[in-house]
Amino acid sequence: MLIRSFNKRRLVLPCLAVALLGFAMSFVDAALLRKQHAVRIEANRALAERLGLTDLALFTEARYTRHPSQADRHAAFQDHPLALEHFPTGSLIIPPSHSHAYLDRTAARAD
Amino acid sequence: MRIWIEQQRALIDFTLASLARRKAKNLGLLAVYTLLVFVLASVTLFSHALRHEATRVLADSPELILQRMVAGRHDLIPPGYLDKIGKIRGVQKMEGRLWGYYYDPVIKANYTFMAPTAGDVERGTIVIGSGLERIRGLTQETGISFRAYSGKLYSFIVADILPHDSELISADLVLMHADDFRDFFGFPAGHYTDITLSVANPQEVRNVAAKLAAALPDSRPILREEVLRTYASIFDWREGIVLAILSGAILAFAILAWDKAAGLSAEEKREIGILKAIGWETGDVIRMKLWEGVLISLTAFLLGYLAAYLHVFYAGGILFEPVLKGWSVLYPRFQLTPEIDGLAVVTLGFFTVIPYTAAVLVPIWRAATTDPDAAMRS
Numbered sequence: 001m002l003i004r005s006f007n008k009r010r011l012v013l014p015c016l017a018v019a020l021l022g023f024a025m026s027f028v029d030a031a032l033l034r035k036q037h038a039v040r041i042e043a044n045r046a047l048a049e050r051l052g053l054t055d056l057a058l059f060t061e062a063r064y065t066r067h068p069s070q071a072d073r074h075a076a077f078q079d080h081p082l083a084l085e086h087f088p089t090g091s092l093i094i095p096p097s098h099s100h101a102y103l104d105r106t107a108a109r110a111d
Numbered sequence: 112m113r114i115w116i117e118q119q120r121a122l123i124d125f126t127l128a129s130l131a132r133r134k135a136k137n138l139g140l141l142a143v144y145t146l147l148v149f150v151l152a153s154v155t156l157f158s159h160a161l162r163h164e165a166t167r168v169l170a171d172s173p174e175l176i177l178q179r180m181v182a183g184r185h186d187l188i189p190p191g192y193l194d195k196i197g198k199i200r201g202v203q204k205m206e207g208r209l210w211g212y213y214y215d216p217v218i219k220a221n222y223t224f225m226a227p228t229a230g231d232v233e234r235g236t237i238v239i240g241s242g243l244e245r246i247r248g249l250t251q252e253t254g255i256s257f258r259a260y261s262g263k264l265y266s267f268i269v270a271d272i273l274p275h276d277s278e279l280i281s282a283d284l285v286l287m288h289a290d291d292f293r294d295f296f297g298f299p300a301g302h303y304t305d306i307t308l309s310v311a312n313p314q315e316v317r318n319v320a321a322k323l324a325a326a327l328p329d330s331r332p333i334l335r336e337e338v339l340r341t342y343a344s345i346f347d348w349r350e351g352i353v354l355a356i357l358s359g360a361i362l363a364f365a366i367l368a369w370d371k372a373a374g375l376s377a378e379e380k381r382e383i384g385i386l387k388a389i390g391w392e393t394g395d396v397i398r399m400k401l402w403e404g405v406l407i408s409l410t411a412f413l414l415g416y417l418a419a420y421l422h423v424f425y426a427g428g429i430l431f432e433p434v435l436k437g438w439s440v441l442y443p444r445f446q447l448t449p450e451i452d453g454l455a456v457v458t459l460g461f462f463t464v465i466p467y468t469a470a471v472l473v474p475i476w477r478a479a480t481t482d483p484d485a486a487m488r489s
Contacts, residue, residue: 012127013120016406019413026420030449033424037448040276041167047277049171051227052208052307054338056165057242057282060221061439063212066283067223068345069338070176070305072331074183088437096341 065089069096119402122395126402129382140368141411147364148415148463149422150357155455156423157431158346163450165342168280169335173307175316176333177323190301195326196308201319203311207303209292213257213285218246220440224285226292228307234288236270242282242441244272259295267291275444282443368467375474383475387483396479397472404468412463416456424449 047053055067064071065087073095076085130137177196179186188207196205209226222243232238239249249255249269256266273281292298308323310316320332375383383396422428427446436442 010124012406013123016410016413019410019417022417023413026417027451029420030424030451033449037446041164041448043274044168044277044280045171047273048168048280050229051225051281051284051286052173052206053280054169054172054176054333056161056168056279056342057223057240057284057441057443058279058435059437059439060283060441061437063221065437066212066221069341070178070185070333088434092435092437093345094347096337 059089059093061089062087065093068093071096119398122399123402123406126399126406129399130403130406133378137407141407143364143367144407144411144463144467145415145418147360148412148459149418150360152416152419152456152459153422153428153430154346154357155459156419156449156451157428157447159452159455160423160447160450162343162345164279164447165345166339169338169342172335172338174310174313174335175308175320175323177306177308177327178331178333179305179327179329180331181329185305187298188303188306192306192327192330196306196323199319199322199326201310201312201315201322202308204309206307208305208307209289209298210304211292211296215257218440220246220283222283222285222441224287224292224295226289227286230289232286232288233270234291235266235268236288237267238271238273238284238286239269240273240281240284241275241278242443243285244269245444246441257295259297261297265291265295278443279445283441369470375478380478383478384483384485387479393479397475400471400475401468404471405464408464408467412460415463416459420449423447 054069057066059065059068062076064075076087076090076095077083177188177192179188179192193205193207196202206228208228211224213222213224214220215222226232237255243249247255249272251269251272254266254268256264258264267287273284273286287295293300308319310319316334316336320334323330323332386396386399387393422430424447427444432442
């Protein structure tokens with residue numbers, strides 16, 4: 001019994017060393033995967049350029065979450081004046097970071 | 112040096128024996144600690160990789176998009192806008208885009224219908240994203256009908272399916288001929304959803320956008336840099352309900368870890384008293400407890416991080432799917448490229464290992480400097 005528990009304890013440090021090696025190997029693996037995925041990313045970039053895509057198809061539940069970069073801050077609340085944002089995606093992402101305010105002010109001065 | 116290493120090995124061995132005496136308590140703490148690191152590392156790896164992927168894939172998206180707003184809503188671009196834009200200096204190329212949303216009542220999902228400006232889809236046919244292929248069970252050369260908002264039924268033949276690898280950007284896409292698009296949505300001739308522009312001098316994009324906003328006051332220009340900025344900040348750690356939930360979990364764990372590390376049990380105090388009585392120095396006791404803190408927190412960090420790496424880059428972040436999916440019916444299947452934010456990993460490692468190890472030291476210092484007799488009797 002004593003010998004068995006002693007042996008188990010002896011295994012802890014090699015296990016920790018394996019975990020440390022695994023941690024280091026994750027960076028090597030990441031570098032290898034990046035090389036593998038480079039072709040896919042290039043193909044996707046070309047597809048996005050050809051079709052003029054502006055957004056990821058991550059959130060397809062509402063039109064303003066499907067294309068967040070094309071939506072505005074009011075899109076989530078435009079169904080009626082007191083409408084609250086009710087799609088779960090609204091809790092995950094922030095409104096698009098547009099500088100329309102700057103452009104609008106410039107337009108107003110020009111008019 | 113050799114003696115020092117032998118000393119540390121002996122201390123580690125003794126620490127492990129000490130930990131094994133309170134096996135259930137320490138294993139429970141390790142499991143909760145590992146789980147917390149796993150969740151934090153998964154969120155960090157997933158969001159960083161996704162941000163990087165979006166930035167690279169959308170790097171050549173339209174330089175400038177012009178939308179028209181009517182009563183605060185996105186409206187169609189009427190004829191004549193392209194001519195007005197053509198007169199603005201600096202605009203190199205412009206194209207009217209045709210795209211819109213279609214709600215499919217059969218599977219209760221939203222699709223993005225689009226007519227590519229290159230015009231490489233023949234009339235009566237469509238090219239679909241692989242998410243749509245999967246969810247509607249479509250294959251090449253099969254037919255599908257959609258009921259337009261006018262009530263009329265339109266049938267199309269699936270000419271091609273977009274690559275499965277592109278699902279992250281094309282899962283819900285339905286590409287069709289421009290005339291089919293106009294018929295289906297009842298778009299008036301000469302009208303477009305929005306306009307894409309390219310500017311001769313990339314440094315002048317902001318100026319051209321300002322000129323557009325001045326010349327067409329009901330328009331809204333969206334710059335590529337704004338699109339990229341939207342995705343550069345997506346899932347930022349400061350935002351969203353995820354942080355609200357996580358901060359509660361982190362706080363609860365901090366209390367648990369502090370309680371475990373900072374408060375010594377009577378058994379531990381007696382153990383320190385005995386060690387001191389048999390000749391251990393205060394420094395040895397502190398070193399032993401330091402190893403205890405390092406072993407638990409480092410093991411939790413390594414196991415949690417490795418599990419998170421496998422979860423995000425080999426299991427496709429499957430645990431995030433229900434959260435990201437929300438009420439969507441169509442969710443893309445994608446594999447992220449492992450872009451690891453070294454600083455974030457180091458920060459996570461630092462805040463996992465250092466505070467716990469430091470919290471262990473304070474009570475041990477107090478107990479180790481008291482009289483062995485008093486420590487054993489307390």
